[in-house]
Structure formats: C-alpha cells, structure tokens
Amino acid sequence: MFEYKIEGGIPIRGTVKASGNKNSALPCIASSLLTDETVILRNIPDIEDTSVMISILQSLGASVEKIEHHTWKIEAKKIEKTDIPSELSKKIRASILFAGPLVARAGKAVMPPPGGDVIGRRRLDTHFLALQELGARITVDGPFTFTANKLVGADLFLDETSVTATENAVMAAVLAEGRTKITNAASEPHVQDLCNMLVAMGAKISGIGSNILVIDGVKKLHGVDFSIGPDFMEIGSYIGLAAATKGSITITGVRAEDMRPLRVAFGKLGITWTIEGDTLTVAVGQEMKVNTDLGGMIPKIDDSPWPGFPPDLTSIMTVVATQVEGTVLIFEKMFESRMFFVDKLISMGARITLCDPHRAVVSGPSTLHGDNLVSPDVRAGMAMVIAAMAAHGESTISNIYQIERGYEHLVEKLQSLGAHIKRVEIS
Numbered sequence: 001m002f003e004y005k006i007e008g009g010i011p012i013r014g015t016v017k018a019s020g021n022k023n024s025a026l027p028c029i030a031s032s033l034l035t036d037e038t039v040i041l042r043n044i045p046d047i048e049d050t051s052v053m054i055s056i057l058q059s060l061g062a063s064v065e066k067i068e069h070h071t072w073k074i075e076a077k078k079i080e081k082t083d084i085p086s087e088l089s090k091k092i093r094a095s096i097l098f099a100g101p102l103v104a105r106a107g108k109a110v111m112p113p114p115g116g117d118v119i120g121r122r123r124l125d126t127h128f129l130a131l132q133e134l135g136a137r138i139t140v141d142g143p144f145t146f147t148a149n150k151l152v153g154a155d156l157f158l159d160e161t162s163v164t165a166t167e168n169a170v171m172a173a174v175l176a177e178g179r180t181k182i183t184n185a186a187s188e189p190h191v192q193d194l195c196n197m198l199v200a201m202g203a204k205i206s207g208i209g210s211n212i213l214v215i216d217g218v219k220k221l222h223g224v225d226f227s228i229g230p231d232f233m234e235i236g237s238y239i240g241l242a243a244a245t246k247g248s249i250t251i252t253g254v255r256a257e258d259m260r261p262l263r264v265a266f267g268k269l270g271i272t273w274t275i276e277g278d279t280l281t282v283a284v285g286q287e288m289k290v291n292t293d294l295g296g297m298i299p300k301i302d303d304s305p306w307p308g309f310p311p312d313l314t315s316i317m318t319v320v321a322t323q324v325e326g327t328v329l330i331f332e333k334m335f336e337s338r339m340f341f342v343d344k345l346i347s348m349g350a351r352i353t354l355c356d357p358h359r360a361v362v363s364g365p366s367t368l369h370g371d372n373l374v375s376p377d378v379r380a381g382m383a384m385v386i387a388a389m390a391a392h393g394e395s396t397i398s399n400i401y402q403i404e405r406g407y408e409h410l411v412e413k414l415q416s417l418g419a420h421i422k423r424v425e426i427s
Contacts, residue, residue: 007420008391011247018230024193037223100171126165153178290326302331378406
C-alpha cells in the first residue's frame with residue numbers, strides 16, 4: 001500500500017497535457033465486444049479503471065495488446081465467456097457497461113453487483129428497465145443475469161438522465177432489430193465519444209449531443225480505429241489546483257467546447273482562463289473573489305446533467321472556494337454522500353457549513369494547515385490533494401488507490417509543475 005506525502009504552500013507552474021477522458025475510455029472499451037473485427041482505441045488513459053476494464057475483456061476471451069503508449073488493439077473474434085469475474089466486477093462500477101454489449105452479441109451476461117465509489121445510493125434500475133424494454137430478461141437473485149434470444153428496438157424514456165444507462169441502452173440497441181428511440185438520454189462528451197465510435201463502426205445513430213437519440217439497428221458492426229477526447233474532469237481539477245495554490249498552468253490537448261459549463265462555474269469564483277486552439281492557460285494573479293448575484297446575493301454552484309456543471313467537479317470547487325474571498329453555496333444534487341468529505345477540510349481550517357448531505361456554504365479565504373487525510377473516492381481524493389497543496393505544512397493522504405483510479409500519472413505530473421509530493425510505501 002502507498003500514500004502521498006505533500007508539502008503545501010507552493011504555487012504550481014508549468015505545462016501538462018490533458019489525458020484521455022476516463023469516462024469515454026470505459027464504455028468504448030466495453031463496446032469493442034460488439035464486433036468480431038479489430039478495434040484500435042487511442043488516447044486511453046493509463047489508470048486503474050481502464051486496467052480493470054481491459055482485464056474484464058481478457059477474461060471474456062478477447063485478445064488485447066498495447067501497441068503503443070495510450071493505444072490498445074482489441075480483437076473479440078469469439079466471446080468465450082459471458083460471466084464477469086467477481087473480483088473484477090467489484091473493483092469498478094463501470095463493469096455494468098458490459099451488460100449491453102454481451103447481451104447484444106452473445107445473448108447473455110452474468111455479473112455480481114458492480115463496485116466503485118461510495119458516494120451515496122447509485123441505483124441500477126434505469127439500466128435494467130432499458131434493457132428489459134429491448135427484450136432482455138433479467139434476474140437479480142444472486143449475480144445479475146441478463147439473457148435475450150433477440151433484442152428488438154423500443155421507444156425508451158429513461159427515468160433518470162443516467163450516463164452509464166444511456167451508454168448501455170445505446171450499445172444494446174445498435175445490434176437490435178428495428179428502431180430504438182431514447183428520450184431523456186445523457187449527452188455528456190463521453191456519451192458523444194461512445195456514439196461517434198459506434199457510428200464509425202457502422203452503427204446508425206442520430207441526435208448525438210442531444211437528449212433524444214434514435215438508433216436504427218444493424219446486423220453487424222465492423223472494426224474501427226478511434227481516438228477518445230480529452231478528460232475535462234482532469235482539466236477542471238488542474239484549473240482548480242492552479243487557482244487554489246495561486247499559481248499558473250498551461251494545459252494542452254483541450255477541447256474548447258467541453259469547457260463552457262466549467263467557465264461559468266469557475267467564473268463565479270473570479271477564476272478564468274484563455275484558450276488558443278487546444279491550449280488552455282490559467283494565468284497567475286487572478287482576483288479570486290466571489291462574484292455575487294444581482295442584489296449582492298450569495299451565488300450558487302450546482303450540478304446538473306450536461307450541459308450543466310458536472311457533479312464530479314463539485315468536490316474540487318468546494319476546495320477552491322476555501323481560497324476565494326467571499327461566500328458561495330455548493331449544491332451537489334445527485335449523490336447524498338459526496339459532500340461528507342468536508343469535515344476533513346474543516347479540520348484543516350476551512351470555514352464550511354454543511355447544511356445537509358447535498359449543500360455546503362463556503363466562506364473564504366481560509367488558511368489551511370496540513371493534516372492526515374483519507375481519500376474516500378476519486379474526486380474527493382483529488383480535492384484533498386488540492387487542499388494539501390494549498391495548505392501550510394505537510395499532509396499525508398492514504399487510500400490513494402481511489403485517486404489513481406481516475407488520474408493518470410498524478411505524482412509525476414504534479415512534480416513536473418513544481419509540487420512537493422511523494423508516493424511512499426506504507427511500512
């Protein structure tokens with residue numbers, strides 16, 4: 001086991017390249033099962049979550065080869081097994097993304113309940129309802145079992161705008177007989193990446209980028225050479241790090257249209273950036289002051305389905321707000337346990353009032369002090385890294401497995417920016 005040792009109070013400066021989008025990589029890896037031809041996936045981040053997804057592919061009989069840095073060659077000529085190993089399924093919530101492709105291609109999928117971050121109740125009902133309407137039979141007594149003799153297109157209305165349920169429904173529908181219409185579909189950039197990959201494989205999908213997707217099923221998909229987009233969650237995290245440490249950063253490989261919701265939210269804290277081509281720059285010396293609403297009212301940073309502000313970044317914004325002059329309300333609507341990490345920020349000196357499981361009032365700027373921290377999930381873990389780097393003194397962060405599930409080569413990247421961080425083995 002390992003932990004981070006961080007000496008805080010040092011502004012970061014330098015340039016990093018954006019990693020590939022973790023949340024694009026996971027469904028795109030799963031979708032490689034939809035064809036018996038060669039799939040080449042580029043810009044896949046080197047993180048624990050993608051490693052687990054690759055291991056699941058191999059356990060099902062797919063041939064997987066890393067042909068160059070961030071590039072994988074996948075061939076699922078024959079699906080030898082339809083049971084996902086328990087030890088792999090429990091490591092990652094995205095294991096549920098194999099349900100749609102396996103049922104569509106092999107007629108069966110068996111898996112234990114998926115693992116992943118513990119950030120509140122994360123229902124799977126939307127996945128089950130969508131696959132059932134497409135013709136799958138599902139049992140949940142013991143391992144989840146999905147079976148289907150044939151999938152048939154349907155008019156689906158998702159009961160929540162779930163990213164992974166949308167992805168599962170799309171992957172099942174592309175090989176279903178007839179037309180499928182998905183209303184209240186998620187439209188995040190990673191959902192768009194998956195849909196664009198499937199189209200490049202021969203799928204017929206319209207409405208990509210909207211909340212209504214229409215899929216006309218085809219009999220067969222072919223191979224593809226596809227590159228996923230940049231990880232705007234990682235980009236937003238590094239923007240927050242630069243702001244909280246009063247430093248500067250240049251990030252290359254950025255897709256400007258992904259940054260629009262983030263610009264609105266960071267702008268409420270007086271933080272902005274410039275983008276030229278695919279290069280984003282956060283300059284040093286920003287005012288870092290809360291921009292109040294009309295009449296001097298306290299502003300709110302809240303999450304919502306795309307193109308709203310992404311819930312994965314509310315933890316990051318909470319930490320950044322502790323270093324900004326003024327008061328802001330952080331309203332995380334989706335997960336009732338995501339904000340519970342703020343007690344550690346309070347112990348570091350942050351002035352935060354947790355109103356309920358979803359809302360926190362943050363007043364800044366606060367002087368933070370180093371502390372011993374435990375990462376509860378990917379994003380709160382990164383938020384703790386940012387807090388430790390903004391704090392005076394040394395901090396220790398344990399359970400860093402959770403952080404490294406979602407952030408590629410984090411220590412190396414931070415060290416290249418001047419951070420005093422070490423990854424040390426726990427004796």
